Amino acid sequence: xxxxxxxxxxxxxxxxxxxxxxxxxxxxxxxxxxxxxxxxxxxxxxxxxxxxxxxxxxxxxxxxxxxxxxxxxxxxxxxxxxxxxxxxxxxxxxxxxxxxxxxxxxxxxxxxxxxxxxxxxxxxxxxxxxxxxxxxxxxxxxxxxxxxxxxxxxxxxxxxxxxxxxxxxxxxxxxxx
Amino acid sequence: xxxxxxxxxxxxxxxxxxxxxxxxxxxxxxxxxxxxxxxxxxxxxxxxxxxxxxxxxxxxxxxxxxxxxxxxxxxxxxxxxxxxxxxxxxxxxxxxxxxxxxxxxxxxxxxxxxxxxxxxxxxxxxxxxxxxxxxxxxxxxxxxxxxxxxxxxxxxxxxxxxxxxxxxxxxxxxx
Numbered sequence: 092x093x094x095x096x097x098x099x100x101x102x103x104x105x106x107x108x109x110x111x112x113x114x115x116x117x118x119x120x121x122x123x124x125x126x127x128x129x130x131x132x133x134x135x136x137x138x139x140x141x142x143x144x145x146x147x148x149x150x151x152x153x154x155x156x157x158x159x160x161x162x163x164x165x166x167x168x169x170x171x172x173x174x175x176x177x178x179x180x181x182x183x184x185x186x187x188x189x190x191x192x193x194x195x196x197x198x199x200x201x202x203x204x205x206x207x208x209x210x211x212x213x214x215x216x217x218x219x220x221x222x223x224x225x226x227x228x229x230x231x232x233x234x235x236x237x238x239x240x241x242x243x244x245x246x247x248x249x250x251x252x253x254x255x256x257x258x259x260x261x262x263x264x265x266x267x268x
Numbered sequence: 269x270x271x272x273x274x275x276x277x278x279x280x281x282x283x284x285x286x287x288x289x290x291x292x293x294x295x296x297x298x299x300x301x302x303x304x305x306x307x308x309x310x311x312x313x314x315x316x317x318x319x320x321x322x323x324x325x326x327x328x329x330x331x332x333x334x335x336x337x338x339x340x341x342x343x344x345x346x347x348x349x350x351x352x353x354x355x356x357x358x359x360x361x362x363x364x365x366x367x368x369x370x371x372x373x374x375x376x377x378x379x380x381x382x383x384x385x386x387x388x389x390x391x392x393x394x395x396x397x398x399x400x401x402x403x404x405x406x407x408x409x410x411x412x413x414x415x416x417x418x419x420x421x422x423x424x425x426x427x428x429x430x431x432x433x434x435x436x437x438x439x440x441x442x443x
Contacts, residue, residue, distance in 0.1 A: 093272070094271075094272035094273060094274055094438065095272050120277075120302075120436060121302060121436075157392065157393065157394045157395075157396075159334075159390070159392065159393075159396075159401050159402075159403060160403075161332075161334040161339050161403045168338075168339050169337065169338070169339070170334045170336065170337050170338065170339060170403075171337075172396035172401065173396065174394050174395065174396055175394075200302075200368065200370060202302055202303075202304045202366075202368045203304045203366070203434060206304075206432065208364060208432055209304065209364055209365070209366050209432060210362065210364045210365045210366075210392075212365065212366065212367075212368055212390070212392045213368075213392075214368040214370065214388060214389075214390045216388070227388070227403055227405060228390075228403070229368070229390035229391065229392040229401070229403055230392060231362070231365060231392035231393065231394060233362065233394060235364055261272075261302075261436075261438075262274065263274055263277040263436045264274060264277065
């Protein structure tokens with residue numbers, strides 16, 4: 092049995108306002124999301140939100156999320172935070188003003204995502220070098236249910252054709268699953 | 269093709285000061301470690317030490333940290349610490365919220381070079397106030413040529429690691 096397995100992949104054949112993975116099994120120890128993405132927003136990166144669901148229901152759209160980010164924008168560094176958010180705020184989707192071949196990269200780790208005694212937290216590293224920006228972020232969903240649904244969406248645009256989203260599971264016991 | 273193997277896993281079912289993983293074989297190319305950690309007490313964060321092979325020196329680390337609106341960097345050498353120092357969330361943060369730590373140790377079994385580790389760590393919280401959360405990127409060094417055969421993660425002289433704190437150690441082989 093492999094320790095790291097691809098659970099699902101979505102490759103966009105056409106622009107989409109959101110991307111969602113559902114029925115995520117609780118049999119892994121950690122999840123990792125790897126994304127190569129671009130958005131329709133005219134300039135800057137296309138910020139977007141990551142939302143979670145549990146118990147077979149829809150994703151939580153309430154103000155139950157928080158994020159903290161450290162960013163590098165060209166030669167400028169800084170930090171931004173938010174609480175009471177309706178999703179974990181992320182950035183890396185390359186915007187329409189960049190070269191057509193430029194897609195941002197995003198890797199999100201979700202440790203212990205199925206532990207019913209822990210809030211869901213994320214560790215994200217993302218960037219679009221030609222924009223030029225890079226982000227290192229934490230995210231918090233104030234809910235302890237096992238994550239079985241994940242959704243990306245943006246209030247300022249859509250994800251464009253060619254964007255690719257992959258969900259991996261990491262086990263802590265090779266005999267499980 | 270790279271092959272991942274779980275070397276060891278530990279979840280704390282009672283509070284305690286440390287988690288130790290012994291008898292790490294030298295048969296892998298790299299080590300990858302995940303930790304979901306929370307310490308007790310009333311502070312928002314607390315130091316966390318990583319030690320290899322029970323060795324008290326020589327360690328050093330350099331890191332980029334942010335817990336306010338302005339990122340800062342710092343460096344410590346073995347004259348100041350006996351371990352690669354990390355940081356984790358503690359009892360002042362939102363209940364049930366654990367910090368995430370991911371560590372890579374490339375070529376951990378090399379017997380010529382010191383062991384360089386790369387660490388990403390975050391302390392999420394539902395607060396935007398200064399020093400009630402943090403993000404940290406660390407380069408740490410155990411400058412000893414011995415192959416790593418033992419790992420210890422310890423709350424550094426402060427509150428204990430809380431129930432639910434967990435560590436998974438992976439070995440990776442293959443080009």
